[in-house]
Amino acid sequence: xxxxxxxxxxxxxxxxxxxxxxxxxxxxxxxxxxxxxxxxxxxxxxxxxxxxxxxxxxxxxxxxxxxxxxxxxxxxxxxxxxxxxxxxxxxxxxxxxxxxxxxxxxxxxxxxxxxxxxxxxxxxxxxxxxxxxxxxxxxxxxxxxxxxxxxxxxxxxxxxxxxxxxxxxxxxxxxxxxxxxxxxxxxxxxxxxxxxxxxxxxxxxxxxxxxxxxxxxxxxxxxxxxxxxxxxxxxxxxxxxxxxxxxxxxxxxxxxxxxxxxxxxxxxxxxxxxxxxxxxxxxxxxxxx
Amino acid sequence: xxxxxxxxxxxxxxxxxxxxxxxxxxxxxxxxxxxxxxxxxxxxxxxxxxxxxxxxxxxxxxxxxxxxxxxxxxxxxxxxxxxxxxxxxxxxxxxxxxxxxxxxxxxxxxxxxxxxxxxxxxxxxxxxxxxxxxxxxxxxxxxxxxxxxxxxxxxxxxxxxxxxxxxxxxxxxxxxxxxxxxxxxxxxxxxxxxxxxxxxxxxxxxxxxxxxxxxxxxxxxxxxxxxxxxxxxxxxxxxxxxxxxxxxxxxxxxxxxxxxxxx
Amino acid sequence: xxxxxxxxxxxxxxxxxxxxxxxxxxxxxxxxxxxxxxxxxxxxxxxxxxxxxxxxxxxxxxxxxxxxxxxxxxxxxxxxxxxxxxxxxxxxxxxxxxxxxxxxxxxxxxxxxxxxxxxxxxxxxxxxxxxxxxxxxxxxxxxxxxxxxxxxxxxxxxxxxxxxxxxxxxxxxxxxxxxxxxxxxxxxxxxxxxxxxxxxxxxxxxxxxxxxxxxxxxxxxxxxxxxxxxxxxxxxxxxxxxxxxxxxxxxxxxxxxxxxxxxxxxxxxxxxxxxxxxxxxxxxxxxxxxxxxxxxxxxxxxxxxxxxxxxxxxxxxxxxxxxxxxxxxxxxxxxxxxxxxxxxxxxxxxxxxxxxxxxxxxxxxxxxxxxxx
Numbered sequence: 001x002x003x004x005x006x007x008x009x010x011x012x013x014x015x016x017x018x019x020x021x022x023x024x025x026x027x028x029x030x031x032x033x034x035x036x037x038x039x040x041x042x043x044x045x046x047x048x049x050x051x052x053x054x055x056x057x058x059x060x061x062x063x064x065x066x067x068x069x070x071x072x073x074x075x076x077x078x079x080x081x082x083x084x085x086x087x088x089x090x091x092x093x094x095x096x097x098x099x100x101x102x103x104x105x106x107x108x109x110x111x112x113x114x115x116x117x118x119x120x121x122x123x124x125x126x127x128x129x130x131x132x133x134x135x136x137x138x139x140x141x142x143x144x145x146x147x148x149x150x151x152x153x154x155x156x157x158x159x160x161x162x163x164x165x166x167x168x169x170x171x172x173x174x175x176x177x178x179x180x181x182x183x184x185x186x187x188x189x190x191x192x193x194x195x196x197x198x199x200x201x202x203x204x205x206x207x208x209x210x211x212x213x214x215x216x217x218x219x220x221x222x223x224x225x226x227x228x229x230x231x232x233x234x235x236x237x238x239x240x241x242x243x244x245x246x247x248x249x250x251x252x253x254x255x256x257x258x259x260x261x262x263x264x265x266x267x268x269x270x271x272x273x274x275x276x277x278x279x280x281x282x283x284x285x286x287x288x289x
Numbered sequence: 290x291x292x293x294x295x296x297x298x299x300x301x302x303x304x305x306x307x308x309x310x311x312x313x314x315x316x317x318x319x320x321x322x323x324x325x326x327x328x329x330x331x332x333x334x335x336x337x338x339x340x341x342x343x344x345x346x347x348x349x350x351x352x353x354x355x356x357x358x359x360x361x362x363x364x365x366x367x368x369x370x371x372x373x374x375x376x377x378x379x380x381x382x383x384x385x386x387x388x389x390x391x392x393x394x395x396x397x398x399x400x401x402x403x404x405x406x407x408x409x410x411x412x413x414x415x416x417x418x419x420x421x422x423x424x425x426x427x428x429x430x431x432x433x434x435x436x437x438x439x440x441x442x443x444x445x446x447x448x449x450x451x452x453x454x455x456x457x458x459x460x461x462x463x464x465x466x467x468x469x470x471x472x473x474x475x476x477x478x479x480x481x482x483x484x485x486x487x488x489x490x491x492x493x494x495x496x497x498x499x500x501x502x503x504x505x506x507x508x509x510x511x512x513x514x515x516x517x518x519x520x521x522x523x524x525x526x527x528x529x530x531x532x533x534x535x536x537x538x539x540x541x542x543x544x545x546x547x548x549x550x551x552x
Numbered sequence: 553x554x555x556x557x558x559x560x561x562x563x564x565x566x567x568x569x570x571x572x573x574x575x576x577x578x579x580x581x582x583x584x585x586x587x588x589x590x591x592x593x594x595x596x597x598x599x600x601x602x603x604x605x606x607x608x609x610x611x612x613x614x615x616x617x618x619x620x621x622x623x624x625x626x627x628x629x630x631x632x633x634x635x636x637x638x639x640x641x642x643x644x645x646x647x648x649x650x651x652x653x654x655x656x657x658x659x660x661x662x663x664x665x666x667x668x669x670x671x672x673x674x675x676x677x678x679x680x681x682x683x684x685x686x687x688x689x690x691x692x693x694x695x696x697x698x699x700x701x702x703x704x705x706x707x708x709x710x711x712x713x714x715x716x717x718x719x720x721x722x723x724x725x726x727x728x729x730x731x732x733x734x735x736x737x738x739x740x741x742x743x744x745x746x747x748x749x750x751x752x753x754x755x756x757x758x759x760x761x762x763x764x765x766x767x768x769x770x771x772x773x774x775x776x777x778x779x780x781x782x783x784x785x786x787x788x789x790x791x792x793x794x795x796x797x798x799x800x801x802x803x804x805x806x807x808x809x810x811x812x813x814x815x816x817x818x819x820x821x822x823x824x825x826x827x828x829x830x831x832x833x834x835x836x837x838x839x840x841x842x843x844x845x846x847x848x849x850x851x852x853x854x855x856x857x858x859x860x861x862x863x864x865x866x867x868x869x870x871x872x873x874x875x876x877x878x879x880x881x882x883x884x885x886x887x888x889x890x891x892x893x894x895x896x897x898x899x900x901x902x903x904x905x906x907x908x909x910x911x912x913x914x915x916x917x918x919x920x921x922x923x924x925x
Contacts, residue, residue: 011820018822019732025724029792030744033751036759087583094584098577100359110916111587117843117912118594118905119850120753121877124884125901129597133889150590157587174395174457176354178408178464179385181573188407193398211752214852214877218884240754240853247758248857255762262758266751273750277743288398289446372561379566381573386563411569 037266044263047256053264056226061250066261071228072141072236073268076216077209079145079232080152085202087149088156095157096164097172097186116154120214123151127219142232144220151215152205159201163194168289196283200276207272211265213240223249239265299514302330304371305468305498306351311365313346313355319522320346324365326517326527328468333490333499335513335530337506337546342519344502345391348470351500352387353380369468385412388466392473394453396445397460401428401437404445404456408464423463430493431459432485450477458486462493469493470500475508487512506547510534518543598905602898605677610641611648612674614695620671624664630656639695641676641892645669676892677899686865688879690893698896700903702863706780706873709866710855711848713784714791718844722792723837726799731825742800749793753853760786760858774870778860781869786858787848795844802836803829835921842915850908852877876900 051065058064099105127147137143167190175185222235223245229236243265246258304327312322321343328334336344346361353374355361367374369383377383385408397404405424414420424441428434433455437448445456454477461469471490475483490499490512503509509516510530518526518540526533526543538544545551613634621631633655642648649668653661661668677698685699729741760782768777806829814824830837860872861882874882880897887894 015821018825019728022724022728022732025721026728026741029721029725029789029796030741030748033748033789036763039763040755040759087586090580090583091586094580098580099584108584108587110913111591113916114591114909114912115587115594117846117850117908118591119852119877119908121852121880122594122598122850122901122905122908125598125601125880125898126594128884129601129898130593133601134597153587153590170393170395171397173354173357174397174460175407176357177352177384177389177391178411178460179381179383180407180411181381181569183573183576184411184569186576188411189397189399207750211750211754213752213754214881217881240752243758244754244853244857247761258758258762262755266755269750269752270747273747277746288444289396370561370563372564377561377564379564379570381570382564382567 040259040263040266043256043259044261047260048263052260057224060252061224061246062253062257066239066242066264068226068228069237069239069242069261070264072221072225073210073239075141075229075232075236076145076148076220076238077206079141080148080209081202081206083146084149084153084156084205088153088205089160089198091153092157092160092164093186096161097182097190112154112157115150116158118151120151120212123147124215124218126150127215132219137233139218139222139235140220140233141229141236142220144216144236145232147215147219148209148212151212152209155205155208156201159204160194160198163197163201164190166197167193171289193288196279200279200283203272203276203279207269207276210272211240211269213238213244217241217244239268299329299332302332304328305330305369306500307366307368309366309368311347311350311363311367313343313350313361313363315346315358316360321519321522324517324519324524326524328498328500330498331494332514333494333501333512335509335516336500336502336519337504337509337516338519339504339546339551343522344519345472347519348389348391348472348500348502351470352384352389353377354384356380385464386467388461388464388469390454390457390461390469390471390474392476394450394457394477396448396453396456398444398446400442401445401448401456402441405459405463408460412464427459427462428456430462430489431455432482432489433459451479451482454478455482455486466497468498468500470502472502473504474501475503475505483508506549518546520546595905598898598901602895602900602902605892605895605899606679607675608677608892608895609673609675610643611645611672612639612641613637613648613652613672614639614674617668617672620667621664624667626664630660641674645672648672677896682899686863688863688874690883690887690896696892698899700876700900702865703874703876703879703900705865706859706863707849707855707875707877709780709869709873710783710787710859710875711845713780713869714787714848715841715845717785717788718792718795718848719841721788722795722840722844723799725792725796726803726840727825727830729796730800730803731821731829745793745796748789749797751790753790753851754857756786756790756854757857760854764858772870776860776870776872778858779870779872780859780866782860783855783858783873783875784869786854787851790851790854791844791847794847795840798840798843799833799837802833802840805836806832835918839915839919842911842918846908846911846915849911850877850904852881856881876904880904 053065053070054067055065056068057066095105095108099108124147127143131137131143131146132139171189172185175189180188216238220235221238221241223241225235225237239261243258243261246253246261306328308327309325311324313320324347336347338344349355350363351367351374355363369387374383397407399407402424405427406420409420409423414423425434428437433452436452445453448456454474458474474486478486487508493499501509501512513530515527515529516533517524520542525540526538528537533543534547536544618631618638634652637651637655642651645668649661649665652668676696681697681699684701685697686702686705687697687699688703689697725745729738733741761778764782764785765777768774768779768782810828810832811824814828819827855875856878859874859878861874861878862872863874864871866873880900883893884897887897
């Protein structure tokens with residue numbers, strides 16, 4: 001047996017000190033959020049009922065439910081998906097399968113980074129300037145969803161790109177060797193083997209889109225609109241904006257109603273994200289090559 | 290000298306592949322140069338040489354896989370079916386005519402059946418009965434049918450290394466290539482199976498032209514009608530296999546290599 | 553061999569597959585450049601709405617014009633009569649003179665006509681005011697003023713406090729996750745951090761409004777809980793998960809052989825971390841901080857709801873402020889399309905766009921620095 005030198009003991013003490021310090025930092029990051037979520041759940045869940053979920057707000061939004069907002073969010077997210085998923089997946093296919101490593105590709109990548117970094121309110125200004133005014137859509141689901149779609153395009157592109165890159169190069173080469181065109185290779189080998197990864201990214205995008213507020217405030221979401229939208233050219237209520245309105249604009253709302261809205265919104269988002277994470281963990285466990 | 294050379298029946302066959310003054314480089318660094326030889330229809334042409342002598346790069350050039358590697362360039366002229374491979378307007382139709390088996394076996398992440406049915410499907414074969422016949426015949430020829438016939442639905446990418454190697458051969462055959470190029474096909478295959486595949490290759494000669502890259506001198510001797518020796522980034526010898534093994538060589542290094550003195 | 557050049561060849565025909573492949577290539581290329589199109593589109597459209605305002609001019613009786621009139625010995629009665637016109641904008645100098653004539657009479661106006669034409673040109677917006685005046689009063693009846701200094705100070709104070717909180721915690725958390733935690737703990741922590749990043753900003757704003765607000769009032773015994781402290785805390789918690797993820801990626805990018813080499817020389821774990829791993833991943837950590845700053849700078853809803861929304865040069869963390877982003881969100885709805893106010897909000901947008909663009913570019917350059925090494 002070695003006798004632990006004094007230096008050794010000191011070092012070990014310092015190490016465990018740092019270990020605890022860093023654990024504390026990680027913990028302090030997560031703990032307050034856990035507490036906050038607990039409060040939201042505690043206060044919010046008391047309002048949640050079938051009635052709350054499936055009726056319109058009444059009495060100047062101080063009573064009733066959130067049904068139009070829930071449906072509106074589904075509209076907004078769906079239309080945004082229809083726009084950004086095909087575009088984002090195609091863009092990722094270009095970047096992963098066709099683009100060469102040159103200055104032009106670099107510019108595209110910079111544009112994607114910047115698109116992700118532009119403040120959401122600037123996206124909103126763009127939505128107003130481009131879709132509402134210039135293209136004369138007016139404030140409607142289409143304008144709001146296009147704004148949301150452009151905003152979340154980077155999420156789709158980056159996650160799809162990662163999924164495509166996870167398919168080993170050797171599979172592509174084997175296919176090309178057989179005389180398959182690039183597109184045949186993508187269709188037969190690359191996409192079928194990355195589709196689950198792409199879906200994971202899309203779920204993530206849905207979750208992010210559902211929570212966005214600023215981009216839809218001036219492009220298509222209404223403060224109060226009890227009837228459901230009939231087409232993409234209608235305005236609509238949305239969960240995120242509804243929470244903002246209840247919390248800041250409407251006097252006399254019973255305290256637990258906005259908690260209920262916040263709870264539903266956060267549950268929606270967290271369930272989506274957990275789904276995406278579970279999907280990823282499952283994929284990692286499944287061996288295909 | 291000339292009179293003593295063995296003559297081969299197919300030496301008068303049309304030229305399938307003509308290689309003239311080819312040099313290959315990666316980012317300016319030349320790995321292979323002054324490659325010149327013809328491959329005639331229905332012959333087995335052996336390319337032998339130690340590792341890293343540029344054999345695999347050469348094969349990649351032949352079916353224009355070099356375009357996927359921006360740093361890879363080649364000079365000189367290669368013609369396939371009398372057409373400069375650089376001038377093929379539809380490079381995919383060139384690759385369809387050339388089947389390649391690379392040393393690292395790659396079973397595609399499809400079922401065994403779909404691995405072999407992929408090329409015919411891409412060429413427009415859709416009938417299940419037709420595909421069944423092609424799949425069975427190709428797997429049979431690649432000496433894999435008996436092992437996988439009961440699990441055609443399992444993933445090709447999860448077969449053992451040796452099985453994946455033969456699956457790759459079956460896939461190359463499923464293209465019905467005019468030229469079959471095999472690069473060290475026996476690396477992951479046991480000796481008995483190797484012999485079975487070698488027998489198949491001898492028969493396949495009637496249907497197609499074969500380029501066989503190997504570092505097994507005896508395998509080349511068993512199979513190749515003619516062969517070329519790649520050494521130190523160049524071709525040092527091209528000749529009829531029998532003649533070369535009989536000692537009729539232009540370069541002393543060929544004799545040394547064939548006798549196993551190095552490599 | 554020359555006959556093979558461009559003449560048709562029996563084996564070499566372009567078929568359907570070839571054309572489909574080309575078509576797909578063109579299609580995905582168009583999709584690929586869409587990101588460039590959108591980023592340019594964003595810039596063009598907000599500039600289109602906002603930039604005209606920067607160079608816009610009109611004719612008005614500003615304070616300096618009144619001083620000049622006084623120097624020219626305009627009677628006090630007339631000056632007083634003109635006071636209601638102060639700051640009112642006219643398209644041409646002719647319109648202005650007509651208005652003046654309407655108030656004090658045609659004859660009385662004549663001696664000052666030349667002066668009015670020459671000196672009444674006024675710009676509603678000046679870059680100097682924008683960057684130096686804390687007065688943001690776009691709806692003022694008398695004289696709308698577009699000074700963004702207080703808004704910038706609001707954004708800066710909130711982002712600054714958020715970074716003070718988020719930088720140490722997220723780097724600490726990243727080091728714990730990347731260097732200490734193993735197996736399941738590590739996976740669990742990573743998942744938790746990812747979930748934190750998913751909470752929508754409007755929910756954060758609500759938390760600031762309804763949970764943090766009363767808490768701050770109670771704990772610090774201050775009249776208002778919606779202030780720099782509140783928004784800074786919220787924004788810190790919001791930015792930390794992203795920063796943690798990027799920082800952890802940067803730590804992970806340090807090859808294990810560095811750690812092994814240092815450990816072989818007898819360094820302890822924390823020595824390895826501080827002397828080897830952190831310096832080696834410094835670029836990634838800087839990028840993480842920059843992207844955190846970018847996120848804080850551009851955050852809208854949480855800042856809108858938690859800052860207290862009063863235009864203020866803050867002197868303490870208990871002051872209410874207003875951020876650039878929040879100003880747009882709060883005022884765009886009430887500004888008439890095409891009005892000065894509306895355009896001024898787009899001008900704020902241009903400013904936000906340019907600053908975040910700069911931050912993102914810098915972060916990317918810093919990150920590229922690592923890859924080159």
